[in-house]
Amino acid sequence: MKLSVLYYSKSGNTKRMARAIGAGAQSVEGVEVGVFPLERVDQEFVKESACVLLGTPAYLASMAGTVKNWLEIQARSCSLAGKLGGAFATADYVHGGGDMAVQGILTHFMVLGMVVYSGGGSWGKPYIHLGPVAISEELERYRPIFTAYGERMAKKSKELFG
Numbered sequence: 001m002k003l004s005v006l007y008y009s010k011s012g013n014t015k016r017m018a019r020a021i022g023a024g025a026q027s028v029e030g031v032e033v034g035v036f037p038l039e040r041v042d043q044e045f046v047k048e049s050a051c052v053l054l055g056t057p058a059y060l061a062s063m064a065g066t067v068k069n070w071l072e073i074q075a076r077s078c079s080l081a082g083k084l085g086g087a088f089a090t091a092d093y094v095h096g097g098g099d100m101a102v103q104g105i106l107t108h109f110m111v112l113g114m115v116v117y118s119g120g121g122s123w124g125k126p127y128i129h130l131g132p133v134a135i136s137e138e139l140e141r142y143r144p145i146f147t148a149y150g151e152r153m154a155k156k157s158k159e160l161f162g
């Protein structure tokens with residue numbers, strides 16, 4: 001079963017967290033993970049994926065314009081409908097809108113017909129509400145949350161589609 005982690009990253013923070021998610025997902029048996037920047041998405045791999053996760057830096061308390069543009073235009077070529085979807089973000093400030101960036105992506109995923117999931121709730125600690133958000137100044141402190149998120153999304157994908 002394939003799982004794709006897509007991200008946009010200008011200065012590397014979101015890329016690092018995307019890789020942490022990928023490592024967590026890869027730890028689940030039978031899951032093949034692809035981690036792609038939005039500039040170089042392997043559309044065939046994404047099409048074959050049961051789960052697609054999308055990450056963004058918070059820009060003006062929302063997703064980056066590049067991410068919205070990808071959702072509006074290129075996402076159509078990836079046959080996202082029916083797949084499990086989740087979102088993650090990095091931001092400079094806890095009050096900087098990382099959650100709103102995540103929520104924006106999840107809303108787009110719903111419109112595209114995906115099965116949206118937070119990776120939180122009944123799993124307990126580490127708690128994840130809408131999707132993981134890391135603060136740039138202490139990125140590494142958040143790594144375990146992103147790794148756990150990848151593992152949970154992979155396990156849920158297997159449960160639903162495996």
Ligand SMILES: Cc1cc2nc3c(=O)[nH]c(=O)nc-3n(C[C@H](O)[C@H](O)[C@H](O)COP(=O)(O)O)c2cc1C
Nearest residue numbers: 009010011012013014057058060061091092093096
């Ligand atoms: C144009 C621009 C707008 C930003 N707006 C916000 C913001 O509204 N809130 C915030 O917390 N951080 C904001 N940031 C900081 C980034 O979200 C943060 O540094 C992020 O980790 C960068 O991710 P990257 O290294 O993957 O590019 C902004 C950065 C840029 C370049």
